[in-house]
Amino acid sequence: MSESRAIIRLDENGRTYFPGDTLSGSYHLDGISSADVKAIEVSILWHTEGKGDEDLAVHHFQRREAGNRIRLELPPQGRFRTVLPNSPLSYDGAIVKVGWCVRVRVFQSGGKELLSQRSFRLGKVRPGRLATS
Amino acid sequence: MARSFRLFDKKRGNRRTGSKRWGSVGELVVFASFLLFGCAVGAIILDTLVVPQWRANHEFVRVFCQVLEAGVGESQDDEVTVYRPEIKIEYEVDGRTYRTRTYDVGWAYSSGRDDKQAIVDSFQEAADAGEKRSCWYDPKEPKTAVVVCGYRWWNWLLFVVPLSLIAIGGGGLIYTAVHWGKSTEHRAVMAGRSARREPFAANGRPPSPFPNVPEPAPAALGAGRTLPVRLPGDISTRWALLGWASACAAANTATIVLAVLVVGGHWAGHGSWWLTLLLIPLVALAALTISFLLRRLLTGSTTIEISAHPLHPGQTCQLFFSQSGHMRINCLEVLLVCEEEATYRQGTDTRTERNEVYGQRLLVEGPFRVRRGKPFQTTCPMTVPAGAMHSFKADHNEIGWKLVVKGDVAGWPGYRRTFPLVVRPERDKHGDENGNAARPAGSVESHGRAGQ
Numbered sequence: 001m002s003e004s005r006a007i008i009r010l011d012e013n014g015r016t017y018f019p020g021d022t023l024s025g026s027y028h029l030d031g032i033s034s035a036d037v038k039a040i041e042v043s044i045l046w047h048t049e050g051k052g053d054e055d056l057a058v059h060h061f062q063r064r065e066a067g068n069r070i071r072l073e074l075p076p077q078g079r080f081r082t083v084l085p086n087s088p089l090s091y092d093g094a095i096v097k098v099g100w101c102v103r104v105r106v107f108q109s110g111g112k113e114l115l116s117q118r119s120f121r122l123g124k125v126r127p128g129r130l131a132t133s
Numbered sequence: 134m135a136r137s138f139r140l141f142d143k144k145r146g147n148r149r150t151g152s153k154r155w156g157s158v159g160e161l162v163v164f165a166s167f168l169l170f171g172c173a174v175g176a177i178i179l180d181t182l183v184v185p186q187w188r189a190n191h192e193f194v195r196v197f198c199q200v201l202e203a204g205v206g207e208s209q210d211d212e213v214t215v216y217r218p219e220i221k222i223e224y225e226v227d228g229r230t231y232r233t234r235t236y237d238v239g240w241a242y243s244s245g246r247d248d249k250q251a252i253v254d255s256f257q258e259a260a261d262a263g264e265k266r267s268c269w270y271d272p273k274e275p276k277t278a279v280v281v282c283g284y285r286w287w288n289w290l291l292f293v294v295p296l297s298l299i300a301i302g303g304g305g306l307i308y309t310a311v312h313w314g315k316s317t318e319h320r321a322v323m324a325g326r327s328a329r330r331e332p333f334a335a336n337g338r339p340p341s342p343f344p345n346v347p348e349p350a351p352a353a354l355g356a357g358r359t360l361p362v363r364l365p366g367d368i369s370t371r372w373a374l375l376g377w378a379s380a381c382a383a384a385n386t387a388t389i390v391l392a393v394l395v396v397g398g399h400w401a402g403h404g405s406w407w408l409t410l411l412l413i414p415l416v417a418l419a420a421l422t423i424s425f426l427l428r429r430l431l432t433g434s435t436t437i438e439i440s441a442h443p444l445h446p447g448q449t450c451q452l453f454f455s456q457s458g459h460m461r462i463n464c465l466e467v468l469l470v471c472e473e474e475a476t477y478r479q480g481t482d483t484r485t486e487r488n489e490v491y492g493q494r495l496l497v498e499g500p501f502r503v504r505r506g507k508p509f510q511t512t513c514p515m516t517v518p519a520g521a522m523h524s525f526k527a528d529h530n531e532i533g534w535k536l537v538v539k540g541d542v543a544g545w546p547g548y549r550r551t552f553p554l555v556v557r558p559e560r561d562k563h564g565d566e567n568g569n570a571a572r573p574a575g576s577v578e579s580h581g582r583a584g585q
Contacts, residue, residue: 052476053529093473093522095488
C-alpha cells in the first residue's frame with residue numbers, strides 16, 4: 001500500500017527568493033482518494049525554531065472545502081501564488097532560527113490530517129554564530 | 134502498540150503531543166462548567182436575595198401595625214456572635230389578625246450589636262408610646278411581613294462572582310467554538326485578520342511595511358545636536374537609576390528612624406542593645422546604597438548620536454559619543470552588538486535566554502579624565518555588517534541590535550549602558566529602502582465548496 005502524501009513543487013525550484021518576489025507552485029495529493037478529502041489548506045508562512053517557544057505567522061492562506069450535502073470531490077491538485085513580504089528574512093541563528101515554508105494540510109474523512117511542507121529561503125542572511133569576543 | 138488515547142502528554146511550552154481534538158473537548162468541558170456554575174450561583178443569588186427584595190418593594194401591601202416588642206436577636210456563627218433586629222408586630226389583613234417577628238426581607242444576622250440596638254430602640258419607643266408603624270405584607274402569604282423596605286447595595290456586589298464565571302465560561306466557549314477543528318495556520322490567519330483590522334499599530338502609527346521589525350522610537354529622530362538621531366538609552370538603565378534612588382531613600386529613612394529611636398532610648402536610660410546591634414547592618418546598607426547612587430550620578434550621562442536610523446545591513450554611518458560626569462576612566466569601549474533572545478516555558482516557569490551572535494568594537498579609549506562641564510566627546514564610523522540579520526521581534530523570539538558602552542572607572546566599579554538600534558532588511562532589490570515597491574500584505578483565500 002502506497003504512503004499518502006501531498007507533493008509540493010515550487011516553480012523556480014530551490015532558488016532563494018527575495019522580498020517582493022512572486023512565489024508560485026503547485027501541489028498534488030498522492031495515495032489519497034479525492035472522495036476522502038474534506039478540505040485542503042495551503043499556507044505560506046514563517047515560523048521560528050530553536051530554544052524559544054515557536055512563533056508563527058501566515059503570509060498567504062487558502063482553504064478549499066468539499067461540499068457537505070452532495071459530496072463533491074476536490075481536485076487532488078492545486079496551485080498557489082503570492083508576493084513575498086519584506087520581512088522576516090530566513091535566518092539560521094544560534095538559538096533563534098526563522099524559516100519559511102509552503103505547508104499543505106489535508107483534512108480527510110474520519111478526522112485524519114495529512115501535513116506536508118516544503119521549505120524555501122527568503123533573503124540571503126549570514127547564519128548567526130555565538131560571538132567569541 | 135501505539136495507544137490511541139494517552140492520559141499524560143509530554144509538554145514543553147505551547148507544544149503538546151496529545152490529541153488536539155481531546156484538548157478542545159477538555160477546554161469545552163472546563164468552560165461549560167464555569168458557565169453552568171456561574172449561572173447556578175447567579176440564579177441562587179437572584180432567588181434568595183434579589184427577587185424577595187424586589188417583591189417586598191413592589192408587590193407587598195402596606196398596612197399599619199402595632200409594635201408589640203423589639204429586641205436584638207443573637208446567633209453564633211463560627212464562635213462569633215452575630216445580631217439582627219427582631220420586631221414583634223401585630224397587623225390585620227381582611228379582618229384577620231397576624232402576629233409575627235420580623236425586620237426586613239433578608240432578615241440576616243451580621244456583626245456589630247450597636248447599630249441593631251439603635252434600630253430596636255426606635256421601635257421600642259414606638260411600642261412604649263403605642264404608636265402605629267407601617268409594615269408591608271406579602272399578599273400571597275399575609276403572615277409574611279416586613280417593617281423595612283428598600284434595597285441593600287451590597288447584594289448587587291455579590292453578582293461579581295457569577296458574572297465573572299459566566300464571562301470566563303461564555304468567552305471560553307465562544308473562543309473554543311470559533312477555533313474548533315481549525316488548524317494552527319488557520320488560527321494564525323484569524324489572529325492576523327484581527328490585527329490587520331486595526332488601522333494603526335499599538336504605537337499609533339500605520340503598520341510598518343516591514344513585518345516583525347520593530348519601529349525606532351519616534352522621539353529619537355531629529356533630536357540629535359551633532360548628528361541627526363539621538364539614540365534613547367535602554368529603558369532598564371533609567372529604571373535601574375530610579376531603583377537605586379528608591380532603595381537609597383528607603384534604607385536611609387529606616388536608618389535615621391531607627392537611629393533616633395536608639396539614641397533616644399539610651400538618652401532616657403532604657404535603650405535596647407538589640408536595636409543598637411540592628412543599627413550596624415542598616416547603617417552599612419544605607420552607606421552602600423548612597424555609594425551606588427553616587428556612582429550612578431557621578432558617571433554622568435552617556436549620549437550617542439548617529440547620522441541615520443533605522444539602519445540596514447552593509448550601511449555605514451557616523452557615530453557621535455559623549456560622556457559627561459566627573460571621573461577618571463581607565464578604559465571606555467563602545468561596541469555594536471547583535472543579540473538573540475529566546476523565551477520559553479519550562480513547566481510553570483518562563484525563562485529567557487540571550488546569546489550574542491555579533492560583537493564589533495567601534496571605539497576603545499582610555500585612560501582619560503572627564504570633568505564637570507567638559508564631557509569626553511568623539512566620533513567614529515559604524516558599519517552594520519553586510520548580510521547580517523535584521524532586527525526581529527515576535528512573541529517568544531527576538532533578534533536585537535544595540536550599542537553597548539562599557540566604562541572602567543578608576544576607584545569605582547565599572548558601568549554598562551545600552552542603546553537599542555533598529556536594523557531593517559537590506560535594501561529591497563525591487564524597491565526603495567522603505568520597502569514601498571514590495572507588497573508585504575499577505576493574502577487569504579477561501580474557496581468555499583468545491584465545484585460551486
